[in-house]
Amino acid sequence: xxxxxxxxxxxxxxxxxxxxxxxxxxxxxxxxxxxxxxxxxxxxxxxxxxxxxxxxxxxxxxxxxxxxxxxxxxxxxxxxxxxxxxxxxxxxxxxxxxxxxxxxxxxxxxxxxxxxxxxxxxxxxxxxxxxxxxxxxxxxxxxxxxxxxxxxxxxxxxxxxxxxxxxxxxxxxxxxxxxxxxxxxxxxxxxxxxxxxxxxxxxxxxxxxxxxxxxxxxxxxxxxxxx
Amino acid sequence: xxxxxxxxxxxxxxxxxxxxxxxxxxxxxxxxxxxxxxxxxxxxxxx
Numbered sequence: 376x377x378x379x380x381x382x383x384x385x386x387x388x389x390x391x392x393x394x395x396x397x398x399x400x401x402x403x404x405x406x407x408x409x410x411x412x413x414x415x416x417x418x419x420x421x422x423x424x425x426x427x428x429x430x431x432x433x434x435x436x437x438x439x440x441x442x443x444x445x446x447x448x449x450x451x452x453x454x455x456x457x458x459x460x461x462x463x464x465x466x467x468x469x470x471x472x473x474x475x476x477x478x479x480x481x482x483x484x485x486x487x488x489x490x491x492x493x494x495x496x497x498x499x500x501x502x503x504x505x506x507x508x509x510x511x512x513x514x515x516x517x518x519x520x521x522x523x524x525x526x527x528x529x530x531x532x533x534x535x536x537x538x539x540x541x542x543x544x545x546x547x548x549x550x551x552x553x554x555x556x557x558x559x560x561x562x563x564x565x566x567x568x569x570x571x572x573x574x575x576x577x578x579x580x581x582x583x584x585x586x587x588x589x590x591x592x593x594x595x596x597x598x599x600x601x602x
Numbered sequence: 603x604x605x606x607x608x609x610x611x612x613x614x615x616x617x618x619x620x621x622x623x624x625x626x627x628x629x630x631x632x633x634x635x636x637x638x639x640x641x642x643x644x645x646x647x648x649x
Contacts (some may be wrong), residue, residue: 386632390625397618397621401614403638405610405614410607410609410610413607413610413611413614414609414610414613416615417613417617421617456624457624460620460621460624463620464617464620467613467616468613468617471610471613472607474609496633571621574625575624575625575628578628578632579628579631580626581632582631582632582635585632585635585636586635587642588639588644589635589638589639589642592642592644601607
């Protein structure tokens with residue numbers, strides 16, 4: 376793996392662009408009349424992005440398994456921590472949305488459980504890589520888990536229809552009409568989250584590629600010095 | 603309603619803190635790997 380495998384991305388620009396998008400989205404969405412609308416401008420983008428990140432990770436894992444593509448492996452591994460972050464955001468905002476409706480922070484329905492499963496799958500990919508010593512076997516095992524775990528995505532997306540779960544967010548949205556009023560703000564926050572994810576994932580992949588290179592170089596130097 | 607508003611603002615604050623923390627950790631990691639690359643006289647980007 377060489378440094379040129381990931382051409383230098385303007386990470387600082389990406390980070391500031393994401394901050395501007397998120398700040399603008401929040402500035403337009405936060406003055407909304409009800410609290411559910413304020414939470415929704417965070418919950419919906421985070422939930423969509425966590426699914427999107429898992430799809431990207433599964434596709435890259437498939438490429439890594441099929442063609443043993445190193446860059447695909449590197450990117451797939453770089454997605455998992457950011458996926459955990461956005462799944463966590465989706466989970467805690469979901470809990471905050473449900474509290475006023477049910478009086479409970481957590482309800483064991485298919486939607487919530489499959490969202491929780493998504494976080495465990497991201498964590499499982501990271502844990503599996505850390506558990507296996509041989510990096511190639513670790514990458515293959517993590518890619519396989521990412522592919523198998525993709526079966527959770529349709530469950531998450533269609534849970535509302537398959538199990539006739541009441542989507543509390545949808546009920547609250549239709550009651551107060553915030554879905555329309557905050558759509559623009561949510562779109563801006565989503566743009567900010569996506570830009571942030573691109574920044575974090577490319578930065579992490581690049582750091583990992585650099586670390587491999589430094590490690591390889593130090594090993595060569597050590598072998599040269601060793602009598 | 604005031605309490606729920608506080609939940610919403612808390613969630614926004616917590617999200618921003620988590621994203622900022624991840625960015626700082628990545629920046630520290632990038633700086634560290636760039637320093638090690640400089641020590642080994644290889645062109646580490648580290649940005």
